[in-house]
Structure formats: C-alpha cells, structure tokens
Amino acid sequence: MSTADHITAPAKLAQRREAGRESSIRAGTQSGERLDGLTGLRGFAVLVVFLSHSANAGLLPSYFGMGVGQLGVMLFFILSGFLMSMLYLGQAPRPQVVRRYVAARLGRVLPLFYLIVALSLIATAAGLPWPYPMPDVGAVLMHLFLISGTRELWAVPVEIQFYVIFVGIWWLCHRQGGFSHRALWLCLAVLGLLFAAQVLAFHLHKMNFVTVFYYTAFFLTGTLIALYRARIMSLHARLADWAPMVLSLIALAAFVAVNPNFRAGTALGVPIWADPLIWAAMVLVFLSAMTGSGIFRLLGTPLLMFWGEISYGFYLIHPILLHFAEPLAGDLGPQMRVALVAVLCAATSALAWLSLTLFERPALKRAKEWA
Template sequence: MGWIRTDILRPPQARGGHVQALDGLRGLAVLIVIASHLSNAGWLPQPGLVGIGKSGVYLFFVLSAYLLSHAILARSPLDLRRAGYWMNYALRRVLRIWPLYLLVLLVSWVLTRLGVTAWHYQLDTAALWRHLALREGQSVLWSIPVEFTFYLWLPGICLALAWLRGRPGGRWWGLGLLLALGFWASWRWPASAAPTNSIQLGYYLVVFLSGVGAAWLAQQWPGLRRHARAWRVLGWALLVALALATPGLWVALGAKFNPEMNHRWFAAFGAGWALLLLSVLWGGGLVSRLFSSTPLRLMGMVSFSAYLWHMPVLQGLDALGIRDWGAWCLPLLLGAMLTAAVVSFLLFERPWRDVRIWQG
C-alpha cells in the first residue's frame, strides 16, 4: 500500500493544486464503463448494468473539460498571450493520449495480421490509418477522436471567457456564452440523431461545456463553496440519480426503460456530473472522503490504461475458458484487468506526465 501511495498515486509535478477526490471520480468513471461491459458479456447478470457505460465516458469528458479549462482560466492574461504556454498545452495533450493510444493500435494491427481473432480490436491496415487519422473509433476507441477534437476547441472557448471576465458583468456574460454554445450544439447536433459511438465532437459538446461551466462557476462564484451542507446533500442525491438511471433497475421494477436513452442523455449527464464534481470539491464529508479513498484514486490514476485494455483482457481470458475456472474466475478477471492497467500506466503513461517545454 505504501508503494501505491508513493509511486502510482504521486500527482504529476506539472499539475498545481491537485485534488485527490477528482482522481476518485475518474476511478468511478472507469468502473462504470467496466461494470457495463462485464454485464454485456454476461459476467455480471445481477445486478444488470447493461446500458450504463456511456455515462462513465461522459464523466471522463466532464472531468477533462473541468481540469483543463480551470487550469487555463487560472492563468494570467500575460501567460495566455505567450506562444510557449500554448505550445506546452499542445504537447501535454498529445502526450496524454497518443503514446498509449498508438501502442494499442500497433499491437492490434500486428495481432490482426497474425490472425489472432480473440484480440478485441481487429484492425487491418486501412483501419489502422483511419484510427491514426481520428476518422474511426472501434469499440471504446470512439472516445479518442472526440476527446482530442475537444482539445482543439477548448483554447478558443477559454480565451473568449478570459476576455469576457475583464468586462463589466463579465462572469454573467461568460455564463451566457457557455449556455448559448450548449443550446447551439444541441440544435446543431440533436441528441436524437446521434449515432451510437459517434466520433463527432458535436453530439457530446454539451457534455464538455458542462465541465467548462463547472470551472467557470468555481472561479467566478467562489462564495458558493460556503454552502457545504447543501453540496453534500446534492452529491448524495446525484449518486442516487445515477443509480436510478440504470436500465436494469427499471426492468426489475417491471417498468419499460430503453437502454439506448442513456446513450443520448448528453445534457442531463453533463449537468449531473458537473454538479457532482462541485459537490465533491465543496461538500466535504463522506462523499469527498469516499472519492479520496486509495482504491478509487488508484483506479482513477490508471483509468486511461484500464479503459483501453479491459476489453482485450476480458475477451482474451474468455477465449482461454476462464469462465470454467470456478468461483474465482471473476476475481481473476478483475485482477488481470487491474494488473494490465497498472503495468501499462507505469510503462506508457507515467513517463510522460511531467514533460513540458514551458516552465511558467
């Protein structure tokens, strides 16, 4: 446990004001995704968690938008005019995604060419190039083009907000801008028309804007944090609401509930996760302690690796007949997923975390 705390849970040096509870929220996000996929594959028939996986990805989007926009908006106007700052932003975003993503793509391409059909990602040469060009996203890889495209949008949004906050009534103008962008995105890319696992940012833009909105509220209305008890109550209410959004629960109660609805509740999940994030930051109490716990923080720190590798591990062990190994098969599967995630994090994520070209 001491090794985990000092090695894996050590926050990146490049990130000031690290909040441990947000690591735990990221851990919740990846656990939701994994639990849904385990249910899809028949590993968790009870409770039925089919259909909840997308909500975990939306939490990833909200967290990413919050952390990045909060960091940008905390910079001085002078910093935001420096080319070095934006060069560093671009480098950090590339290093966050591409080393591990590229490894997964190349391993998948090699195994596909070798005829290993048990490997989850089947990529021929044409599919490899489409994934490299962010024009395709097989299985969970759909979220990579979405996230990376948002990295290109975010500087413009934050620069507009930074300019507005210097104007009279700027915080309200900034909030109005985010709301206007959200309504425009919902009109331009209606949720009802969203393809499953679309790689277009537009359908999910309202989710990312919710994270930016949480950062804007945190910086422009700091007095809201004084109402800790209200935030604690809201935090628990939002966690209950998440449970109530589980299709299997409604089916157990004899009600009809289409699992596809969770795949298109972009605005609802964006707003809900953003408010939960603020509740964890400002509420204190058991909710904050829960997300600051070592198990959830560990899952959060290795969440990207866990997200990319859990399906190959699941499908590979299934092909080896792990379901016939008795009562220990599920713990062994979960242990293999965690081991793959930790090893991947240590080898292909952590070495890049503190790399930057601008020291400001």
C-alpha cells in the same frame, strides 16, 4: 466635473468590474491544489466502465451493463472540461502557454493510444483474437488521424477533438485582452446549438454518424463548473452540517436511478447522451466529489486514488483481458464469474500501473520537454 470625466468614469468602472471578473476567473482556474476527490472520481468512473463491460461479457448481471459504462465516460468528459479550464482558461493563450497545453494533453493521451492501435494492427494481421480489430487501411487511418475509434477507443478521438475546440474557446475568451464572459457564453451558445443539431440529426436518421458535438454538453459542463468553482465551494462551506451528507446521498441515488436499463421498454425514447436527467445526475455526482460531500469523501481513499491515477491505461487495457475471458462466462457459476471479474480487475490494474510507470509518464515527460 468635466465632460471628459463624465465619459471616462463609467469606462473606468467597467474596467474595474472586468478586472474583478478576470481575477475571479484566475482564482477559479489556475489553482495548483491537488483535488483528491476528483482523482478518486476518475477511479470510480473507470470501475463503472469496467463493471459495465464485464456485465456485457456475461460475467456480471445485466443490470450493470447495457449502457451503464457510458455514465462513467460522461464523468470522464466532465473531468476533462473541468481540468482544462481550471488549468488554462485563466491564462492568456500566448504561444508558449499553448505549446505547453498541447504537449501536456497530447503527451498524456496519444502515446498509449497509438501503442494500442499498433498492437491491434499486428494482432489483426496475425489473425489473433483481439477486441480492437483493424481490418483495413481505412480503419487504421481513422485511428491514426483521430477521426473515430472502434469499441472503447472511440472516446480518445472525441477527447482530442474537444482539445482543439477548447483552444478556440480559449482564444476567443482572451481575444480582446482580458477574459471575456460574453465571449465564453457566446461560445457556449453556439456549441449548444451544434449539440442540439447533432442529436436531432442523428436520432431523426438525417445522419448515420455522430461527431464531437454529440458529447460537448459534458465537456462544457466541466468548463462552467471550473469557472464558478470558487462560488460553489463558498456556498458549500455555508451549508448546515447535515446538508452535505444529504446532498451526497441524493447524488448517489440519482446515479443509480438513471441506469439506462430502467428506461428500457419505456416510451421515453430520450438518447442517453441528451437525457437531461442523466446530465443532472452526473453534475450532482461531480459536484459532490469536488466538494468532498458526505460519502463522497471516500473518493479520497488510497485504492480509488490509485485507480484514478491508472485510469487511462485501465480504460484502454481492460477490454483486451475481457475479450479473452468472455468465452469462459458460460462455463462458470455466478460466484466463479464474480471471482474472475476480481482477478481481471487486479490484472488490469497491474498492467495499467506498469504502463503508467514505464511508458506513459516517460512519454509525457518527453512531450513536456519539447514544449
């Protein structure tokens, strides 16, 4: 064998390994299959948020409130990171692909968000009771430029800001042609450091506001699960028959156990968004939903699937109805308050379905046509 052969053989071996890795990434990230369990998980997450806010309004026991809704938002963020990575990260970020990504993401999120902002501006100017106040030009600009949001609107700018970060990760992972695991892990390391710095700076009172980096742990968790989904599903398929049910019960118990109310009055003092136990519980719930383990098969039922489909509109609309119902809480008995919550849930579902059918889907279709 010549010297040239000695030199090129390892290089060819490395190329074959990298090609194998890239095909694995594509298999894990470009699946077109419908993930009913994750659609149902989105429905479950928005119900958690709704019940938490109903408790905060005095319509349900306080156990369901005081931060529980943030667990639902965590699941939303994991879902976002997962779906973006599964759909796009295995493709090279060519201009046309990036345009489709931008159109799909912004076309799905921004139209209803800006409609709510416009209605909020009108309601505030008219002096009407409204959950999303827009008291001055500064508040309006913060929403229009997606810097921050009031009350439940806060999650939308965070989501959009991560969409921008994702494009950077996407480009770096493909900068040298094929997909680079090394570049991905470098991105994760840098973002992990920024996450830690943001958490420490805010909770040590060095900053009086948080940025998107405060929440990146959950988006990036979704990214990692998407990349290794094929391995996870293969491992799940090899489990003993009884194991998925046991794991699903552990995941459900973990979700209940990390209720932030359990920690109230203790000396732990760990911020909810930086709590490793809460993070682990959300990962268990997500993996159980993705694999359809045990009781998490119920996420594929029609009602939860329906709530999953309308979850975005439900999330933005429900505070409006709750805002008008909250004054009634003190005049109603426990059973009537629960009945009112059921009515509010049904009314919000109807409005969210109308929003999805008549406004959100047509807006998304037009955005995709632009791309």
